[in-house]
Amino acid sequence: MHNKTIAQIARDLAAGEYSSVEITQSLLTRIEQLDKTYNSFITVTAEQALAQAKAADEQRAAGNANAWTGVPMAHKDIFCTNGVLTSCASKMLSNFVAPYDATVVSNFNQAGAVSLGKLNMDEFAMGSSNESSYYGGVKNPWDIERVPGGSSGGSAAAVAARLVPGATATDTGGSIRQPAAFCGITGLKPTYGRVSRWGMIAFASSLDQGGTMTRTAEDSAMMLNVMASFDPKDSTCVDQDIPDYTATLNNSIEGLTIGLPKEYFRDDLSAEMQQQVRDAIAEFEKMGAKVKEISLPNTHLAIPAYYVVAPAECSANLSRMDGVRFGHRCENPQDINDLYKRSRGEGFGEEVKRRIMVGAYALSAGFYDAYYKQAQQVRRLIKNDFVEAFKEVDVIMSPTTPSPAFKAGEKTSDPVAMYLEDIFTIALNLAGLPGMSIPCGQVAAEGGNPLPVGLQLIGNYFDEARLLNLGHQFQQATDWHQQAPADLA
């Protein structure tokens, strides 16, 4: 039952193959058995899930079911869930029970979905390996010595381990696409403004975007149908028509032009990885797409710009975690400064502190123009690169990551090496573009375990339907998305 996709579960529930309570219970049991190993959940809401499942079954019996009624899924612990711990994987919020639902959460609730719980992540979504979580690292189901990627490592691992068929996630610099690639699943980061950020705990407000983690592009389309909404509570949400993303999955891709940015196919990318990605692109050519080399000349500026903008925004966004109204407060504060210093000193982990410091520095008097202002100018250059490119091509493809999943602890002492993990994904966030990672091959790791390789598809603004269409067509022609870690299949 755990190998079923969202689409299959929806069909089975509609056909009465099993009830929502049955599949929910089955997955809860599986989580209980397996997640001790992966640590992908921070909170499992079994009781609530079963109540939701029961209500969904009743709704179906009453003849009021829709596509999502009774379908199980789970949320990244960055989305506020009314009455449930919402920790953002931080000690700081390890006692924070949100008094309201994020718009994304309430969209799924209203659609009738069943939430199994809250998924592990890097603390405040800052990280590329899920090792910064206060609740411990998440293991990659393909090789538990290795990281699942981050920051949405819990979402990716849970979907890869078949604990849930789909999960919400967020992406600020690659936090959906990189873990999707590391875990061999399909991850979609929509256009900035497509999905409401209300109730999604902010890391870097101008870059954060909620998205999906699923095994197939079809499931991703189903999730996006629920997630995407215009939300007046989020001023940066864009009021633009939302198509039925499942309606165009089977469109022909014949005649589409795929752009291959030369800056993304670099020499330091292993020949093996390159080959997998090029083979995947050849698959699209077989389906009638054309390939064109393009240039995104400002690519090398993306990481430096990102590591000014994102820390700057986070330094302000995390100021509200001050121990005054909620969250961790130190014991016996002597005065207000002591309360601030110790509450924040104890509540935040190392990576979060590092980014707050970097951000505060970049915004300081005398440095603002050199750092923040210049980074914003770079952002415009990067955006223009893409705007120019999309005049010539319909979609851009690249590897999602420079290497497959690395071993836990390998990069924790070298922040810059960790930051370079996001080299292919970050530019999209700076430009606000949608991107998707689909599994497109495997490379053999030392020790023999195969490790998945991700193909990144970059679309024009609000062109998610095209990415999903391409992903679906690729998954009709190949079976990389059906590959599972050996002991989980």
Added chain:
Amino acid sequence: MEWEVVIGLEIHAQLATKSKIFSGASTEYGADANTQACAVDLGLPGVLPVFNEEALRMAVKFGLAIDAEIGKKSVFDRKNYFYPDLPKGYQTTQLHHPIVGMGHIDIELDDGSTRRINVTRAHLEEDAGKSVHEGFGTMSGIDLNRAGTPLVEIVSEPEMRSAKEAAAYFRKMHSIVTYLGICDGDLSQGSMRCDCNVSLRPKGQEEFGTRTEIKNVNSFRNVERAIEVEIERQMDILEDGGSITQETRLYDADKNETRSMRSKEVANDYRYFPCPDLLPVIIDDNYIEAVRETLPELPDAKRHRFVKDHGLSTTEAAVLASSRDLAHYFETAAHAANDYKLAANWVQADVSAALNRLEISVTELAATAEQLGRILVLIKDNTLNNGGAKEVFNALVEGKGDGSVDCIDSLIDSMGLKQVSDTGAIEAIVDEVLANNQKLVESYLATPVEKRGKAMGPFIGQTRKAAKGVNPQVVMEVLKKKLSELG
């Protein structure tokens, strides 16, 4: 040495929106602590601000009223600092692109002249909450009801040259924002607060001296007093050859002194940057013109009209136009009576006296402007004499009648205030008074003719006592006639 005083004011005016600038919570004053603070105001994780367009409309209205440039693209910035009553750890404000640019107002000086004071800018921002230091032992309480209340911060050029000018400027701003209806102007509730930047320089020197900032002064009188004592303090230091420390000071009204609050050397680096949760606010000419349409007549225009069209003195006009509510009361009464001069006298005398006595504002006065208008009409057609009119008015002030204009006539009847001008009726009353006061008559007749005018007083009093509403002029004439008949 002769010193020149340089003063600039920063006025924070709370905008009279129903809900907060970035949330739907109510802005009403005086609720129980933290009952008017929603998730956004509390700065909970995950919440986002949504700009209240009513605050924008009010700020634009203000900008138009001071003849300022309106920012067609204004941008909200985050001003970062930690304070317990600042929930997000930053204040959302406008640094580089304020909604209102350079404008100006005219203030009236004691000698009757006016002076133009330029306004550098006015920007929108959110108010903070309040720290409560009593009742929590060694801890402090935080009340976030006020957090997120929209403010417009109005920054003047450093162009005022005396405490009196500064107070006149503050008064004028108060008058403008209350005329516009964008601020309730209630200083006691902190609806308007003033930071005063004060410095001295040798007369003739171009360069500014080091300034101090007196924070949060909240009355017209205190602005004047605080600046006065600060000028004295600075002058004493400078005359002694000392130098002024740039710092923030607080005014203690009880001791009438300013004292140091914090020095600027350790001031925060606010690390301003554009708020990524809010889009730039873009408005066009159509928007601005639509707001302009809603501008009411402003104090200066009203003052000039009172003088030019209705013959009031400049002093009268200044008093009556200073407050929107008072001006409205006055004009309503004047219009009903078709007599601005008479209404002006009444509003400045009897109405003001009643307000001072009861310590209320004109909007709380039980005697309505329409009722006063009716009283004035009745004075003019001789139905009421002046004393009777005052009695009726005061009865209304005390809550007599049903608030309607019509109730006045019956009130006059029941109080017996209707003026008797009929000579025959008055003759009968006078005859009776004379008959009952033989001794007075005798002493009157014994008075030399040239002093008799004054000796008539008691008869007038007796006559009016006998019949309240008698027309005093007619009484005088009848008395003169009757007494002269006697000898």
